[in-house]
Amino acid sequence: MAAHRKPRHLSAGGGRARKAATLALAGVATATVFDGSGHAAPDPTPAQVKAEVDTLYREAEAATEQYNGAKEKADQARKRLGLLQDEAARKEERLNSEREALGASAAAQYRSGGLDPAVQLALSDDPDAFLDGAAFAERAGDRHSAAVTRVRGRLREIERLRGSARVELAALSSRRAELERHKATIDGKLTSARRLLARLTAEDRARLSGPATGNPAPMTVAAAPNARAAAAVSYARQKLGSPYVWGATGPDAFDCSGLMQAAYRAAGVALPRTTYAQIDTGRRISRDALRPGDLVFFYSGISHVGLYIGDGRMIHAPNPSAPVRVAPIDQMPFAGATRVV
Structure with a gap:
């Protein structure tokens, strides 16, 4: 038989030890809220909030430019898909018409093809008319053969178009998934920035956004x-x-590259959608050669752009906390410039 053990009774000293351990664990957990001196960790200063918010905005803007690029490619894929579908529909219409004509021609040949031509000639009331008709039938046979060839060609074209449409549809689905990923990144960064700013007073937030x-x-x-x-x-x-x-x-609203695209669209010039495509438009120029109308770019990832207006200033769309405004170009790390026209 298995041996039975009696319950083990803890001594009063053991109970005190267990209670002390519990309090120690609670102290460890509380240490995540209070600093070493037993006081709550201080709120970040406005300068610290600004630095963190600026970082979040830059990261969100980089994700925005990636979103813009993916959207541009998705729009192009959608347009190509629509063109392919329209072309396939037109060719299918022509194919159906040619199939109907081909079917009617084949039925007519079947109905009139039961007698040997020599017998038809012998029985004909008008041999001259029959001979003319025979020549027409021979030509019709040639047209019948050509019609079959055309129908086969149409089928091949339609299948090619359908294959291309399937490729574009797959590309479009991939771009849509990419858009959702970038959108989630942007929303996350902006939400974090809003939460940080909400911890400041209205006066501090106004100072951080700067004069309009x-x-x-x-x-x-x-x-x-x-x-x-x-x-x-x-x-x-x-x-x-x-x-x-x-x-x-x-x-009525813009992001940084969207403002540049709209400004030059108004001037009759088509710019690409993203900062990293816009910097390759026109010709590169040095900072000391800047003239009004030049595009100026910032940060190593070319994630921000403004429109130079002279005297070291630009017009740009900064971030969600500030509207379109004039700013000095030396307030951000300069990455390059391009002259569009």
Whole structure:
């Protein structure tokens, strides 16, 4: 038989030891809230919040440019898919018409093909008319053969178009998934930034966003080198004070590259959608050669862009906490510039 053990009774000293251990564990857990001196960790200073929020905004903007690039490619894939589907539909219409004509021709040949041509000639009331008809039938046979060839060609074309459409549809699905990933990243970064800013007073938040430089009437802008550059600068001036919205290209809200695209669209120039594509438009120029209308880019990942207006300043869409405004170009790490026109 198995041996039975009696319950083990803890001594009063053992109970005290267990209680002390529990209190020690509670102290360890509490240490995550209080610092070593027993006081709650201090709230970050406005400067620390600004530094962290700026980092989050830069990361969100980089994700925004990736989103913009993926959206541009998704739009292109959607357009190509639509064109392929339209072309396939047109070819299917022609195919159906040719199939009907081919079927009617085959039925007619079947109905009239029971007698030997010599017998048909002998029985004909009008041999001359029959001979003319025989020649027409021979030509019709040639047309019948050509029709079959055309139908086969149409089938091959339609299958090719359907294959291309399947490729575009797969690309579109992939781009949509990529868009969702970038959107989730952007939303996460902006949510974190909003939570940090919510911990500040209204006065501190106002100081962090900086003064809204942006009344277009009194603002002086250096003369642009040509009419198109002048038109782009003029458009950007009219949009001072417009809100920053990621993915927006106007007319009432913008992200940084969306503002550049809209400004040059107003000047009759088509720019690509993203900062890293815009920097390769036109020709690169040095910082000391800048003129109004040039695009100026910032950060090593080319994640931000502004429109130079002269005197070391630009118009840009900064981030969700600040509207379209004028700012010095030396407030961010300069990465390069390009002259579009």
